[in-house]
Amino acid sequence: MLKRVTNEWIGENGMPATLAAQGAMKEPASPPVVAIKGLSLTYEAADGPVYALSNVDLQIAEGEFISFIGPSGCGKTTLLRVIADLEQPTGGDIHVNGVGPEEARLRRDYGFVFQAPALYPWRTIQKNIELPLEIFGVSKAERREKASKQLELVNLKGFENKFPWQLSGGMQQRASIARALSFDPKLLLMDEPFGALDEIVRDHLNEQLLKLWDKTGKTVLFVTHSIPEAVFLSSKIVVMSPRPGRIIDIIDASVLGRDRTLDIRETPEFLKIAHRVREGLRAGHSYDD
Amino acid sequence: MSANRHALILTPLAILGCLYALYLVHRPDVAGQAGxxxxxFIVVLWLLTGFAISGLSHLKLKQPVARRAIGLAVPVLFGAxxxxxxxxxxxxxGVPSVLMPAPSAIAAKFSASLPLLRDDFFQTFVKSVLSGYAMGCLSGFLVAIIADRVPFLxxxxxxLGNFVSxxxxxxxxxIMVMWFGFDWPSKAAVVVVMTFFPMLVNTVTGLAAVGKLERDLMHSYAAGYWRSLLKLRLPVALPFIFNALKINSTLALIGAIVAEFFGTPIVGMGFRISIEVARMSLDMVWAxxxxxxxxxxxFYGLVALIERGATFWHPSYRT
Structure with missing residues (x-):
C-alpha cells in the first residue's frame, strides 16, 4: 500500500513519467519506435511474487539515444529484454516498430549487445560478424561486404582473421557491436555493454559509440548503472527504481547537443543533468531502507 | 638457468652408461647372478639419468626447434x-620368463610372430573394435540428439543407458555370442554396448552446455532449432564429444579383447592371450x-590429434 502511494506521489509531483512520455510523443512526426503502456512483469519467487516491472509507460521516437539507469533490481534489463522478446510481460501493451515484440524479433528489427561479447570462439572476428547474416541466408559475397563495412565502422580493420580470444575485452565488445549492426537493424539494444571494462576503455568506447550513433542514425536503447555514462551518451535518460520496478523520471539531455566530446562532462549543463539523475535515483531509494 | 646446462653433458653420459650396463647384463657371467x-652401478646410472632428465626438462631454450626436440626427448628418454x-x-x-619376460625377449617374440599378430590385429582391432566403435559412438550421438529434442526421452x-553400461x-x-555367433559381430556388439553410453551422456551434457547469452543471441536472430544446433550447440558440444571418443577408444579395445575369451574362431588378440596363458608361453601373451x-x-593419439585440430579454440588448446 505504501509503495503504491509513493508511486502516485512521484507522478503528481512533476517527475512525471507519463507526462514526459507524452511530450516525447508529440515531437516527432514519425510513429514511435517503441510504445509501451501499462506494462508489468511479475514472476513467482519462493518468497512471494516479484514485481520486476510495474505499470511502465514509455514512448521512444526514432533516432533517439535512450539510457535506462537505476540500481540493480529496478527492471532496466528486464524492460530491454521485454522489448527484445527475450522475456514475456504479464500485463500491458508493448509495440516495437508498430508490431508486437515477437513479430519485431522475427522481422529482425533489432540488434542486441549483451553484457559480455558472447562471440563464438571457434569463429574468426569476420565470421562472428557474419553470423546473423549467415542465419538470415544472405549470400556469401554480400555477407563479406557488409561485415567488412561494420569492421571499419568499429575500427577493427586488420583484425578480421583473429579469433575473439586473441583480442582485448574492449575490442571484443566492439566486435559484438559490429555483429549487432551487421544486418542493419532499425534498433540497437545494449545491455550494460561496457560494464565489464575499465574506465579508460569505457570512455573511449563511449565516444566511439556516440560517433557511430551520429553516423548511422539508429535508435539506441542503452542500459547502464553509471550516471556519467548515461548523461554523456543519451538524448533522454530514463531513471528507474526497484520494488516494484518502475520509471520515476525521464530527463531530456538533448541540450548537450549531438556532437559531444568527453570534455562536456565538466560543463554546468552536464553536471545539472547528472545532478537530476542522482536526485531521481535517491528519491527512488528513500523509502527503501 | 645455466645450472641446467650440465644436462647436455650428463644425458649422453647416461645413455653411454646404460648401453654399457646392457652389454654387461647380457654377459653369461652376469646374467642371473649380478653382484x-x-x-x-645401476643405482648410480639411475641417479645420473634422474639428474640429466630433470635438467633437460628445466632447460630454457630460445630456438623453437630445439625446444620441440627437448620436449620430445624428455618423455622418450624417460620411457626408454x-x-x-x-x-x-x-x-x-634372473627372473623366470613365466613371471616376467625381459623386453628384449618380448621384442624378439613379437618380431618372430608378425604374421600371427597381424591376423589377430586384423580380426580384433580392424573388424571388432573399429566397426563396434563406429556404430556405438554414432548411435550414442544420434540418440543424444533425439533425447535432447524430446525431454521425456x-x-x-x-x-536406461546408465543401467546397460x-x-x-x-x-x-x-549373451552376444549367443545372439551374433562366434565371429567378430558378437565382439562388435559388446563394443557397441560399451561405447554407446559414454557418448550418449557426454553429448547430452555438451548440448546443454550452451551459455544463456549465446542462446539469447540465437533467439534474437530468430534462428530455428536446426540452425542453432549446427551453428552453436554442436560446436559447444564438440569438446564433450571428443572426450567420449577418447574414452571409448580405449574402452572399445578392452571390450573386444575380453569378449574374445567367451567363444571365438581361432584368431584374435583376446583368443591368443587366453590360449597362450594356458600353454605357459607368457612371452607371446606379452607380445x-x-x-x-x-x-x-x-588410436587414442589419433583421436586426440583430430580433437586438437577441431577444438583449437577451446581454452585448453589456445595458443
Whole structure:
C-alpha cells in the first residue's frame, strides 16, 4: 500500500513519467519506435511474487539515444529484454516498430549487445560478424561486404582473421557491436555493454559509440548503472527504481547537443543533468531502507 | 638457468652408461647372478639419468626447434630408461620368463610372430573394435540428439543407458555370442554396448552446455532449432564429444579383447592371450599386450590429434 502511494506521489509531483512520455510523443512526426503502456512483469519467487516491472509507460521516437539507469533490481534489463522478446510481460501493451515484440524479433528489427561479447570462439572476428547474416541466408559475397563495412565502422580493420580470444575485452565488445549492426537493424539494444571494462576503455568506447550513433542514425536503447555514462551518451535518460520496478523520471539531455566530446562532462549543463539523475535515483531509494 | 646446462653433458653420459650396463647384463657371467657392484652401478646410472632428465626438462631454450626436440626427448628418454630398468633387473636377477619376460625377449617374440599378430590385429582391432566403435559412438550421438529434442526421452533413456553400461562385460559377452555367433559381430556388439553410453551422456551434457547469452543471441536472430544446433550447440558440444571418443577408444579395445575369451574362431588378440596363458608361453601373451598397447595408444593419439585440430579454440588448446 505504501509503495503504491509513493508511486502516485512521484507522478503528481512533476517527475512525471507519463507526462514526459507524452511530450516525447508529440515531437516527432514519425510513429514511435517503441510504445509501451501499462506494462508489468511479475514472476513467482519462493518468497512471494516479484514485481520486476510495474505499470511502465514509455514512448521512444526514432533516432533517439535512450539510457535506462537505476540500481540493480529496478527492471532496466528486464524492460530491454521485454522489448527484445527475450522475456514475456504479464500485463500491458508493448509495440516495437508498430508490431508486437515477437513479430519485431522475427522481422529482425533489432540488434542486441549483451553484457559480455558472447562471440563464438571457434569463429574468426569476420565470421562472428557474419553470423546473423549467415542465419538470415544472405549470400556469401554480400555477407563479406557488409561485415567488412561494420569492421571499419568499429575500427577493427586488420583484425578480421583473429579469433575473439586473441583480442582485448574492449575490442571484443566492439566486435559484438559490429555483429549487432551487421544486418542493419532499425534498433540497437545494449545491455550494460561496457560494464565489464575499465574506465579508460569505457570512455573511449563511449565516444566511439556516440560517433557511430551520429553516423548511422539508429535508435539506441542503452542500459547502464553509471550516471556519467548515461548523461554523456543519451538524448533522454530514463531513471528507474526497484520494488516494484518502475520509471520515476525521464530527463531530456538533448541540450548537450549531438556532437559531444568527453570534455562536456565538466560543463554546468552536464553536471545539472547528472545532478537530476542522482536526485531521481535517491528519491527512488528513500523509502527503501 | 645455466645450472641446467650440465644436462647436455650428463644425458649422453647416461645413455653411454646404460648401453654399457646392457652389454654387461647380457654377459653369461652376469646374467642371473649380478653382484653388488653391478647393482651399485645401476643405482648410480639411475641417479645420473634422474639428474640429466630433470635438467633437460628445466632447460630454457630460445630456438623453437630445439625446444620441440627437448620436449620430445624428455618423455622418450624417460620411457626408454624404464624399459632399460626392466631389462636389467629381469636379466640381472634372473627372473623366470613365466613371471616376467625381459623386453628384449618380448621384442624378439613379437618380431618372430608378425604374421600371427597381424591376423589377430586384423580380426580384433580392424573388424571388432573399429566397426563396434563406429556404430556405438554414432548411435550414442544420434540418440543424444533425439533425447535432447524430446525431454521425456531424456528422462527415460539416460537411466536406461546408465543401467546397460553398468552391466559387466563378462556378462554381456556370452549373451552376444549367443545372439551374433562366434565371429567378430558378437565382439562388435559388446563394443557397441560399451561405447554407446559414454557418448550418449557426454553429448547430452555438451548440448546443454550452451551459455544463456549465446542462446539469447540465437533467439534474437530468430534462428530455428536446426540452425542453432549446427551453428552453436554442436560446436559447444564438440569438446564433450571428443572426450567420449577418447574414452571409448580405449574402452572399445578392452571390450573386444575380453569378449574374445567367451567363444571365438581361432584368431584374435583376446583368443591368443587366453590360449597362450594356458600353454605357459607368457612371452607371446606379452607380445599381444604390447600389440594392444601400441594399437590402443595410436588410436587414442589419433583421436586426440583430430580433437586438437577441431577444438583449437577451446581454452585448453589456445595458443
Amino acid at each position: 653388488l657392484a653391478f647393482w651399485a 630408461f624404464l624399459f632399460f630398468l626392466w631389462e636389467v633387473i629381469v636379466i640381472g636377477a 531424456r528422462r527415460g533413456l539416460l537411466p 553398468a552391466l559387466p562385460v563378462i556378462g554381456i559377452a556370452p 599381444e599386450i604390447a600389440l594392444a598397447a601400441i594399437a590402443g595408444s595410436a
